[in-house]
Amino acid sequence: MEETDQSSSAAPPPFEPMVEDAYSIETVVHITQTPRHQIAVYCRHGLIAPVTAPEREGWWFDQEAIRELRRIESLRHHYGMNLAALRVCVELYREVERLREEVRALRHS
């Protein structure tokens, strides 16, 4: 049953892409307890983004999107924020993250 590929010895090793877990919208609903339509609303307003184009490949999310979703839900529950306020908050969080990255990079240079 053993098969040997004669060409493989000379061929370069196959490229290994970066891989992360992906979660279907059903799984995201389950683990964040956020209703499906609410997730769709957040996507429509650009607060979170699916991994791929939903109309072609369905709704898939990565861990970053789940983190973001938890943060948004927390802001909404604790502070009663509407979508406009959430958007401002999310943009500020992203800006803070970007600046932190920049500071880290400058410190290491």
Next chain:
Amino acid sequence: MPVEFKDYYATLGVTRDASDDDIKKAFRKLARQYHPDVARDKKTAEERFKEINEANEVLSDPVKRRKYDELGAHWQEDGRTPSPPGSEGRRPQAPNDWQAREFHFTGTGFSDFFEQFFGGGRGFGFEPDGPDSAAESHAAGRPGADIEGEILVTLDEVMHGTTRAISLRNLNPRTGQAETHSFQVRIPAGAIEGRRIRVPGKGEPGGGGARAGDLYLRVRYAAHPDFRVRGADLYHDVDLAPWEAVLGTTVVAPSFEGAIKVHLPPATQPGAQLRVRGHGLPKGRGGERGDLYVVANIQVPPRLTAKERALWEELSRTSQFNPREPL
């Protein structure tokens, strides 16, 4: 024992002149719905999937398909069940003796029809010392013959191992009565395709108090809608638009650990195999796993809008790329 004719074309919902590509597409569509590894209602899906897999097994293989088409044309001519195609002259025994030595499996994943016509002799008793010894084996205290069959396993079962209920029905040569023996067979995780699983003492009964033969079940993988298998490695074809291949993209690919997000690099070539380590099938008992290969399958748009055509034309004027550069 008469078997029921299976209309494999109807099972896949294709016409008799369907191309190989039509058959492949029809199988993948149905398998996505009914494959036990992906279906929501596994119980209901299982039986349907066995039929779909069997039909694909025959129709996707040009040799088997030709035999099947010949068989369909002569099915039960003169009210007799025909011999398996290509088996003429292989069974020298008289019809009654042949009947007496016939075995039928259930629980292996293949129908009697498939076993008889495409199983290549599987599911029948093997003579330990050639055909002449068959008649003597029951009388002279000789051990029973071994029986060999195939068992269809899904990749999910290969991943985790499973236990399957098998029923073996045969005609007792002494009493002439049909007997059914039911037992459990354990399929270990990582069972590679072609591996024979030995079930001691479940072969043909021995004559004169001698021991029974053994049953050997050869592992066959059920075709999967998302993966092709080579050894312990899995291959998943992912369709890409030309611009995705050129610019790089992110795709979601299935794996047995759940879906994974794969970043394809810019300038991904057609047929490029990107390796995701350790996401393949188990390799034996050591816990080692094969790899999953994501294979780039670049699709060209079959139709263009006027705007798209204008953009491609602009690209053709601007691009320096020449795929037929002189050597």
